[in-house]
Each structure stands twice: as C-alpha cells, then as structure tokens.
Amino acid sequence: MSRSIALTLRLWRQACPEAPGGFETHRLEAVSTDLSLLEALDQLNERLIAVGQRPVGFEHDCREGICGACGFLVNGQAHGPRAATTVCQLYLREFEDGATLTLEPFRARAFAPLQDLAVERTALDRILEAGGYCSVNTGSAPEANALLVGREQAARAFDAASCIGCGACVASCRNASASLFTAAKLAHLGQLPQGQPERSRRAQAMVQRMAAEGFGDCSSHLECEAACPKQISADWISWMQRELRRQGDNPAAARS
Amino acid sequence: MSAVLDPRIPGGPVATAWQRCREELPLISPSNKRRLRLLVVGSGLAGASAAAALAEQGYRVRLITYHDSPRRAHSVAAQGGINAARNDANDGDSVERLFRDTVRGGDFRAREAGCHRLAEISGAIIDHCVAQGVPFAREYGGTLATRSFGGAQVSRTFYARGQTGQQLLYGATQALMRQVAAGRVELLSRRDMLELITVDGVARGVVCRHQLSGELEAFTAHAVLLASGGYSNVYYLSTNAVKSNASAILAAYRRGAFLANPCFTQIHPTCIPSGDPGQSKLTLMSESLRNDGRLWLPLRAGDDRPPAAIPEPERDYFLERQYPAYGNMVPRDVASRRAQELCLAGRGVGPGGRSVYLDLAEAIEREGRPAIETRYGNLLEMYERISGEDPYATPLRIYPAPHYTMGGLWVDYQLMSTVPGLFVLGEANFSEHGANRLGASALMQGLADGYFIAPATVTAWLAGAPQPSVEADHPACRGALAAVTERIAALRARGSGGGSGGGRRPVDAFHRELGALMIEACGISRSGPALSRALVELETLRAAFASELALADHGTPIDPELEKALRLEDFVQLAELMLRDALSRQESCGAHFREEHQTPEGEALRDDARFGHIAAWEHVPGGEPRCHLEPLQFTAITPSTRSYR
Structure with missing residues (x-):
C-alpha cells in the first residue's frame, strides 16, 4: 500500500565531460513509495529548477523498461537492487524509510561520460553495425512459413533477442566487457535458420569490433547476468566462444 | 473539395488501385539514385524501415533521431502484435476482410484506397520480418502462431511474446545498421528537428539542435521524410515515452504542411x-x-x-x-x-x-x-x-490512457504532404486508421509505409520533379537557422531573467497543466461548451508559460530543460488545433465522442452528410488556422453504424 518515505540521494554531479565530477547530497522528504526512482529525481529536479540550479542529468525515455535508455548505478548496482528490473521500473517501495542511495553513472572505457548520470553508449550500436543482422533486401523475402522454426527454438532465439542495449552488463563487469550484449545478438540470429548464411562471419566481426571499441574480455564473473534487466543468460557467452571456433561459412576465420 | 487538397487516389476499383498506381509510377535507375540524398526524421518502425529500404535501393540517406540509438524509438514499446491478412488460422480471413475491418474500425473516416493497400501489403511485411530473423511466436510444427485482437473476429495478429514492437523495431534497425555499415546511411543521433527548410515551396532540408553540443545544424536533401511518431504526450500522462513529441510535425505545419484530423486521438482501455x-x-x-x-x-x-x-x-x-x-x-x-x-x-x-x-x-x-x-x-x-x-x-x-493519435500531417495517397517533397510516414501522418485504430494495426501501417510504399512513391516524386542541389549555405538554410536561433533566444530570455526577472515554474509544471486541461476537454468524451472553455484556458496557460517559465542558462550545452521547453511550446500550439478540430466536428465518430451526438444507447452518432470528410488545418501566420475539407467517398463498402453488440 502507498506510504511516504524520506530518502537521502548522494548523486554524481558532472556538468560536462571536461568538468571535474563529485558527489552532491540532496534529501527528499515525504516522497510516495508509488513513485519510481526516476520520478523521485524528477521531483528533485523541479525543486532545483525553481531555485535556478541545474537539474540532475540522467537518460530515460519509455519508463516502462523496454527502450534501454535509462541506466545508472544505485548503491553500486546497475539498475539498483531489484532483479530483472531497469532503473525506470524501480519503485520506491523497494527502499526503507530514511535510506541513503548513492547514484553514479555507468563507468566503462567504452562509455564516455556526458553529464551527471548520463554516459554515451553508441559503441554498442557499432558492434551491431559490424554484423548484427541478416542481410536481406526488402522485397526479396520468401513466404514466411517456408522457413519452419520450432517453438522452443523460436523461444530461445527470442530470449536472446530481448536485450535492450542498456549497457548494464558492461557497467557491472570488472573488465567492462560487452560479451553478454554481443553474445545475445549472435545467439538470437545464430539459432534461427535465417541467420545461418552469415553465422561465422558475423561472430568474428562483432567480437573484433567489441575489442576495437575498448570493451574488455570475459573472465566469467557472471555479474553481467545478475545485472541484466532482461535476465539474459551468461551461457550465451560460452555459446559465443564455441561459435568463434566453429567451422562454417568463413573457414579462414574459423582457423584463427 | 478544397482546391488545394488533391489526395491523388487512383480512379477505378479500389481493390486494384495500388497495383495500377505502382505500375505507373516512374522509376529512377540505380546509378542515378546514388546521386540523390534523402533525409529521414525518426528511427521508429516507419523511419528505420524507410531509411533501410531506400538505402538498399542506392539512395544516400541521413537519419535524424533524438535518441542516442535508433533502437530506442518508441515503437520498441508496442506489445501486442502486428496484423496480416494471411488466413493462417483458416478462419475465413482475407485481404478483403482486413480492409473492411480497418475501414469499419475507423468508423468510416479513412480513405478506402489507403486501407485496401494496407491490407494488401500486410502479408509481405510478415515475410520480410521473418527473413530478417524476427523471432515470432510459433506453433509446435514450426509455422507462425496467431492470436486475435479487439475489433476482429478472426485470428490474424502475429506476435513475439508481449514485445512484438521491440522485435520488429530491432529487425528494422538492424537492417538500418547494415546500411550504415555499407556507407549508405549516416546516423545523426541526439538531434531535435526544429525547422523544415523549403526552397521555392519544396521541402529540401531540416534544422536540428544537437543535444550534446547545443549547436544548430542545417541538413539538406532532395526529399524529406518525417516519421516522428504521434502526439499523445499533449496529454502529459500517456503511454508514450516521456520524450515522444510533436515538434517535427509542428515545424512542418508552420511551413505549410496541413495537419489532418488532430482531434482523432485514441485512449487505450487497458492501462x-x-x-x-x-x-x-x-x-x-x-x-x-x-x-x-x-x-x-x-x-x-x-x-x-x-x-x-x-x-x-x-x-x-x-x-x-x-x-x-x-x-x-x-x-x-x-x-x-x-x-x-x-x-x-x-x-x-x-x-x-x-x-x-x-x-x-x-x-x-x-x-x-x-x-x-x-x-x-x-x-x-x-x-x-x-x-x-x-x-x-x-x-x-x-x-x-492516451495511447495513439490517428490525426497527423495530411498526406495524399503517395504519402506526400501539402509541402511538395515532404513525405510523412507512420503515426506522424493522419493515416489509414480513420477515427479509431484497431489493435495491432499501427505496426502494420508503420512498416507498410516504410518498407513498401515510400520507397515507391518517393522515387516517383524524385523522377517526376528533379530537384537542383541545395547546399547548407543556401539562403533558405541560413534563414531557417536564423529563425531557430531567434526562437531559442526568445525562450531563454523569458525563462532566465531577460525581461521580468525569469520565472520559477519548471516546464513540467506547465506540461502537467496542459495535460489536465486536454484530457478533461478533449479526451474520451468531448462537448462544445467544454471545448470552448478549454480554448480560453489554453490562452491563460500560454500567457503563464510566457511569463513564469524557469529556464536558466547554466552554460552547459547539454540542456534537457531547453529541449522540453521547445517541445512544450509545440504541444501548446497543437492543443489549440485539437480543440478547434474537436469543436468543429459536430458528430461522434470512433474515438471522437461528442456528448451532444449519441444514440439512445450511448453509442457514437455519426453524421456522414455533414462530416464525411477529412479536416485538414492550414497554418495562417498571425491569424487563426484555416480548415480545408477532403470529402470521403465509399464505393466498396457502404457506411453503416458500427455495431459490436
């Protein structure tokens, strides 16, 4: 049921990438537990704006956990303490009255800081650009039911495809690796008949791009899986490792 | 009919209109397409699919989005599914039935020819999305599964769990990224489109504000495609993403694109x-x-x-x-x-x-x-x-809760607005959904526009009306840049103490007030007196926004409050149009329910004789908006009273 709590927010403030950053503390009194953490930040911002101060910058958009725009650390955890939940869906009923929350941006070499809690995550898009698609031109598709895909097979591909590109896996990895992100896309397409023709080449290209963008390697700490709001399994990373050694449409790559 | 509105609907039978039209559209050779530049605004289903499909044909495309990544466009949040007349369930479905359901569901306020085309294309969309690797739900035997949706008695909705929009969008943005890799698409992310550039009345570019650098930029092209989504956020609280906005379509409206049926907004029952x-x-x-x-x-x-x-x-x-x-x-x-x-x-x-x-x-x-x-x-x-x-x-x-807007920029059968060279796709146009959209039809329309219709009709426009090159230093670009610079300076002066010392109310406070006003007067149920009253209250709000807004300049180029203030200004202008449109449509149809016009059972009472038309609003600088009418003709289906009892 609805109640009010008081919260202390320790926020990372950094006006722009070049400016030095530091923590700033704000207190919210009597804020409804029916609000999300982002809505609590909205309230704080309205207060700051009314007195002529700069509002706290953070990324957000859909606020229903699907666009992947939001994401920062809450007490050291990407998207906060609740499993399978983006920070926009984190409601204050998760917290005790009087709690202190430390909010910091995702930190990774490949994620440049922008402002306060916001970072640039376009490096993830460039991994997709390297091969995260099936090369099919509009108009050339065969009849949809010409390709049969088993129910379980489609469900597994869907599980991997549900990645929202929020970057929590990177932010929670000690190596700032994008292995879970990359593996998820490879597993989505690699398990479907449509993805077979480019399967090996795709794996090589995306993994190479991941390294080139400054993401680290996987050392199996599995923090990525724990932080993933879509609960994408880290088993896909092992799957990706096997994929890289696979003989397929690109024998040259498979030898390396 | 208004002399200025020519919908260019092919004559003859509706069922073969698209085929005949397509066969007559002029073409451009692949080598010539490489010399032509296109601008697409928006990276949702319509924008991403159009940019990908056009780039596949060889055009050089620039895609502008306010997001950091095209994958975040609000199509990603569509849950239920996408309709297609494939009759996979063997329950009697057909192109004809999907066509009739769409016209009837829209309460006879959409063009027959457009609805028929949509139903015809629906099957090819599924084929294409499957080929892209969209993980649709399957039967045990491996064929596609379907489910049923509101307003239909057949099972024709294809889905990927409750995340169909996400998966279709990823299919489209992956196709887009493939074109980025091929060098045919340039992504211009984190940019708000604030102005349309026209040369001799033809759309030739846009002015954007870069959200990270704060710089204003002019981009030019041979044609401009807007796929910037709907305007449910005029109600503040809606199911749309918080930053979804109407600024691109309002910029076009102020440059001469008519806005059609703005009062047709859908309130979704299950929120x-x-x-x-x-x-x-x-x-x-x-x-x-x-x-x-x-x-x-x-x-x-x-x-x-x-x-x-x-x-x-x-x-x-x-x-x-x-x-x-x-x-x-x-x-x-x-x-x-x-x-x-x-x-x-x-x-x-x-x-x-x-x-x-x-x-x-x-x-x-x-x-x-x-x-x-x-x-x-x-x-x-x-x-x-x-x-x-x-x-x-x-x-x-x-x-x-407000969910989808059927109204939008007026387009002809070829998706071109009243500004030549400006095409409008997806929810941003006033579309085929008439006065009410059926469930699972938005994804179908966005992708039909983007993958199949625009690639044909944009090519036809460029073939028929070759455009000279316009560079970014053209006087029209400089003029548009200056207008935006001035607009931002004026907002800033008002909000940060330039005149009266600056206000203390944040943008969101005004937005909440606008939303409350609009949902009350122009939501599920409307009445003449309430709409008239709302027009007066809107003026009060506009005045308060001018004098009480807090918009301090903190010297940082990243300035979300400025982005919001610009969007809100546009929402206020749009709200006025919605109220005027709702006031002048003295009938009930689909989602537009005027309390004065209902049957004894409380159902919508249409007035086909007086309102069997599309109302398209023209911006009149310094004056009241002017309404133009496009009469609707029904030759394949006889308008009847919708009955679901």
Whole structure:
C-alpha cells in the first residue's frame, strides 16, 4: 500500500565531460513509495529548477523498461537492487524509510561520460553495425512459413533477442566487457535458420569490433547476468566462444 | 473539395488501385539514385524501415533521431502484435476482410484506397520480418502462431511474446545498421528537428539542435521524410515515452504542411491507472490481455470489498453484458468509454474510483498458470513492479490512457504532404486508421509505409520533379537557422531573467497543466461548451508559460530543460488545433465522442452528410488556422453504424 518515505540521494554531479565530477547530497522528504526512482529525481529536479540550479542529468525515455535508455548505478548496482528490473521500473517501495542511495553513472572505457548520470553508449550500436543482422533486401523475402522454426527454438532465439542495449552488463563487469550484449545478438540470429548464411562471419566481426571499441574480455564473473534487466543468460557467452571456433561459412576465420 | 487538397487516389476499383498506381509510377535507375540524398526524421518502425529500404535501393540517406540509438524509438514499446491478412488460422480471413475491418474500425473516416493497400501489403511485411530473423511466436510444427485482437473476429495478429514492437523495431534497425555499415546511411543521433527548410515551396532540408553540443545544424536533401511518431504526450500522462513529441510535425505545419484530423486521438482501455501526482507516465497493458481477461466492476457502487470477496452474482461483466457479440473484444474506443462512464457514475474501484478490474482468474483456471505466464508473463511482471500487486492472485486494475493519435500531417495517397517533397510516414501522418485504430494495426501501417510504399512513391516524386542541389549555405538554410536561433533566444530570455526577472515554474509544471486541461476537454468524451472553455484556458496557460517559465542558462550545452521547453511550446500550439478540430466536428465518430451526438444507447452518432470528410488545418501566420475539407467517398463498402453488440 502507498506510504511516504524520506530518502537521502548522494548523486554524481558532472556538468560536462571536461568538468571535474563529485558527489552532491540532496534529501527528499515525504516522497510516495508509488513513485519510481526516476520520478523521485524528477521531483528533485523541479525543486532545483525553481531555485535556478541545474537539474540532475540522467537518460530515460519509455519508463516502462523496454527502450534501454535509462541506466545508472544505485548503491553500486546497475539498475539498483531489484532483479530483472531497469532503473525506470524501480519503485520506491523497494527502499526503507530514511535510506541513503548513492547514484553514479555507468563507468566503462567504452562509455564516455556526458553529464551527471548520463554516459554515451553508441559503441554498442557499432558492434551491431559490424554484423548484427541478416542481410536481406526488402522485397526479396520468401513466404514466411517456408522457413519452419520450432517453438522452443523460436523461444530461445527470442530470449536472446530481448536485450535492450542498456549497457548494464558492461557497467557491472570488472573488465567492462560487452560479451553478454554481443553474445545475445549472435545467439538470437545464430539459432534461427535465417541467420545461418552469415553465422561465422558475423561472430568474428562483432567480437573484433567489441575489442576495437575498448570493451574488455570475459573472465566469467557472471555479474553481467545478475545485472541484466532482461535476465539474459551468461551461457550465451560460452555459446559465443564455441561459435568463434566453429567451422562454417568463413573457414579462414574459423582457423584463427 | 478544397482546391488545394488533391489526395491523388487512383480512379477505378479500389481493390486494384495500388497495383495500377505502382505500375505507373516512374522509376529512377540505380546509378542515378546514388546521386540523390534523402533525409529521414525518426528511427521508429516507419523511419528505420524507410531509411533501410531506400538505402538498399542506392539512395544516400541521413537519419535524424533524438535518441542516442535508433533502437530506442518508441515503437520498441508496442506489445501486442502486428496484423496480416494471411488466413493462417483458416478462419475465413482475407485481404478483403482486413480492409473492411480497418475501414469499419475507423468508423468510416479513412480513405478506402489507403486501407485496401494496407491490407494488401500486410502479408509481405510478415515475410520480410521473418527473413530478417524476427523471432515470432510459433506453433509446435514450426509455422507462425496467431492470436486475435479487439475489433476482429478472426485470428490474424502475429506476435513475439508481449514485445512484438521491440522485435520488429530491432529487425528494422538492424537492417538500418547494415546500411550504415555499407556507407549508405549516416546516423545523426541526439538531434531535435526544429525547422523544415523549403526552397521555392519544396521541402529540401531540416534544422536540428544537437543535444550534446547545443549547436544548430542545417541538413539538406532532395526529399524529406518525417516519421516522428504521434502526439499523445499533449496529454502529459500517456503511454508514450516521456520524450515522444510533436515538434517535427509542428515545424512542418508552420511551413505549410496541413495537419489532418488532430482531434482523432485514441485512449487505450487497458492501462495501469495513475496514482500519485508525481507520476510521469502511464503504462499500457497489452490489449491482448482482453483475449483472456474479463472486465468487471462490482454491481453495487461503493462496494469496497476486496475483489475475491465479491461473489459472481454481484459482479457486472459490463462489456459482456452490453456487447454479447464481441464481449471483452470490442474496439478500444468503445471499451474505454464504457469503463470511464461507469467510473464517473461512481462504480469504479481502486484509489479515487478510477479503475476497473481485468480478471484472469477464469483463464488461469481453464488453461493453468503456466499457459498464462507463457502468453503474458512479461506484462504481468511489469504490472507487479509498478502496482506492487500480484496479478495472478488478484484482478489487475486498469483504466483508459492516451495511447495513439490517428490525426497527423495530411498526406495524399503517395504519402506526400501539402509541402511538395515532404513525405510523412507512420503515426506522424493522419493515416489509414480513420477515427479509431484497431489493435495491432499501427505496426502494420508503420512498416507498410516504410518498407513498401515510400520507397515507391518517393522515387516517383524524385523522377517526376528533379530537384537542383541545395547546399547548407543556401539562403533558405541560413534563414531557417536564423529563425531557430531567434526562437531559442526568445525562450531563454523569458525563462532566465531577460525581461521580468525569469520565472520559477519548471516546464513540467506547465506540461502537467496542459495535460489536465486536454484530457478533461478533449479526451474520451468531448462537448462544445467544454471545448470552448478549454480554448480560453489554453490562452491563460500560454500567457503563464510566457511569463513564469524557469529556464536558466547554466552554460552547459547539454540542456534537457531547453529541449522540453521547445517541445512544450509545440504541444501548446497543437492543443489549440485539437480543440478547434474537436469543436468543429459536430458528430461522434470512433474515438471522437461528442456528448451532444449519441444514440439512445450511448453509442457514437455519426453524421456522414455533414462530416464525411477529412479536416485538414492550414497554418495562417498571425491569424487563426484555416480548415480545408477532403470529402470521403465509399464505393466498396457502404457506411453503416458500427455495431459490436
């Protein structure tokens, strides 16, 4: 049921990438537990704006956990303490009255800081650009039911495809690796008949791009899986490792 | 007909109109396409699919989006599915039936030829998305699965769990990224489009503000495609993403593109109700839940027992009672109106009596919890996170919320607006949904426009009207840049103490006020007196926005408050158009319900003789907007009263 709590927010403030950053503390009194953490930040911002101060910058958009725009650390955890939940869906009923929350941006070499809690995550898009698609031109598709895909097979591909590109896996990895992100896309397409023709080449290209963008390697700490709001399994990373050694449409790559 | 509105609908039978039109459209050779530049604004289903499809043909495309990544466009949040007339369920579906359902569902306020084309293309969309690797739900044998949706008696909706929009968008943005890799698409992300550049009346570019650098930039092209989505956020609380906005279509409107049927906005019946005043958005629960969920309220007003304690005979399954033929599957406008009506009559449940129950108990009993989990698991988890209640144990509480806007920029049959060279796709145009969109038809329309229609018609325009090169230093670009610079400076001067010392009210405070005003006067139910009153109140709000806005300059180029203030200015201008349009449409049709015009049973009472038209509004600088009419002709279907009883 609805109640009010008081919260202390320790926020990372950094006006722009070049400016030095530091923590700033704000207190919210009597804020409804029916609000999300982002809505609590909205309230704080309205207060700051009314007195002529700069509002706290953070990324957000859909606020229903699907666009992947939001994401920062809450007490050291990407998207906060609740499993399978983006920070926009984190409601204050998760917290005790009087709690202190430390909010910091995702930190990774490949994620440049922008402002306060916001970072640039376009490096993830460039991994997709390297091969995260099936090369099919509009108009050339065969009849949809010409390709049969088993129910379980489609469900597994869907599980991997549900990645929202929020970057929590990177932010929670000690190596700032994008292995879970990359593996998820490879597993989505690699398990479907449509993805077979480019399967090996795709794996090589995306993994190479991941390294080139400054993401680290996987050392199996599995923090990525724990932080993933879509609960994408880290088993896909092992799957990706096997994929890289696979003989397929690109024998040259498979030898390396 | 207004002399300025020519819809260019092919003559002859509706069923073959698109085929005949397509065969006559002029073509451009691949080598010449490489010399032509296109600008696409928006990276949702319509924008991403158009940019990919056009780039595949060889055009050089620039795609502008306010997001950091095209994958974040709000199409990503569409849950339920996408319609296609494939008759996979062997239940009698056909192109003809999807066409008729669309025209009828839109309450005879859409063009027949456009609706027919949509139904014809629907099958090819599924083929293409499957080829891209979209993981649609499957039957055990490996064929595509379908489900049924509101407003239809057949099962023609294809889906990927409750995340169909996400998967279709990823298909489209992956196709887009493939073109980025090929060097044919340049992504211009984190940019707000603020102005349309026209040369000799032809659309030739846009002015954007870069959200990270704060710089204003002019981009030119041989044609401009807007696919910037709908404007439900005029209501502040809606199911749209918080930053979804109408600024691109308003910029086009101010440059001469007519805005059609702005009052046609859809209020979705199944959303999680609002609670705290600090709530920033409403969240949709897919309409597909109505397949298995039964809507009900306690028979007795003020019955505050927990739902489980209310025995069957004391429950009112109001849709099943009022609409025995369609039951819980009536179209969205009907379901929303009935729910609101009962809540206003004091029968509602939950905080403030502003919700109705959606009960899955019978379906869980019939098919078992695992089956329901498989179908709606992610939706029900989301409900639990937001409401703190367990939807498997107690009925969900839902209430209608603004969700989709049928109105938008007027386009002809070839998707070109009244500004030559400006094409409008997806929810941003006024589209084929008439006065009410059927569930699972938005994804179909966005992708039909982007993958199949625009590639044909944009090519035809460029072939028929070759455009000279326009570079970024053209006087038209300099003029447009100067206009935007001036607009931002004026806002800033007002908000940061340039004149009266600066205000103290943040943009969101005004936006909430605008939303309250609009949902009250121009929401589920409208009336002449309330709309007139709202027009006056809107002026008061506009004046307050001018004098009380807080918009301090902190010297940082990243300035979300400035972005919001610009968007709100546009929403206010749009709100005025919506109110005027709702006021002048003195009939009820689809989602536009005028209290003065209803049947004795409380159903919408259309007036085809006086309002069987599309109303397209023209911006008149310094004056009142001017309304132009495009009469609608029905040759394949005879307009009838929608009946779902």
